[in-house]
Amino acid sequence: NAGVTQTPKFRILKIGQSMTLQCTQDMNHNYMYWYRQDPGMGLKLIYYSVGAGITDKGEVPNGYNVSRSTTEDFPLRLELAAPSQTSVYFCASSLAGGINEQFFGPGTRLTVL
């Protein structure tokens, strides 16, 4: 049982490049989340999903896109990377919403130069 896995662990992008951050969970959780954490800051919700085929915006969705075609996978797409997207990105999953424990992946550290 691997829990929540994220790839890659680190990535450096040039301004204007695109990439997809991968997230997979093997706990059959319905809810999945993408957060970003900037230095010295808390977690900001980018997008979330309550099940396959259903996604919704969080607090900071601009510059990102998501899809949820399966229960297990929840990729985050960055289009036209900007320096403001330099951050650590965490994927999480939970059985249901906020009163349920969220399980986090190890994070992806992204730098946009």
Added chain:
Amino acid sequence: DQQVKQNSPSLSVQEGRISILNCDYTNSMFDYFLWYKKYPAEGPTFLISISSIKDKNEDGRFTVFLNKSAKHLSLHIVPSQPGDSAVYFCAASVPGNNRKLIWGLGTSLAVNP
């Protein structure tokens, strides 16, 4: 506007002593609160939670106290151990709205041997 506030960015305590981490909130609709612990280069992990219908929840060395009238909660760690050194995040959940979590900025705890 920070709805969940952790006003102490850092805290240092001696091994064996009590650690008290504080969290204040502004939204009286929050009905569930969670504490997460985060080590460097890892994702947050769930520590303990409390419903707004309770004023205390205990799990081993960890106790969370909730004072609804003051909109304040605290996490007590007794006795503190060096392995408790981490960043602690307070998070709160509102009924409905798919129960997303609102996160504080975190408090970095250092437990000195």
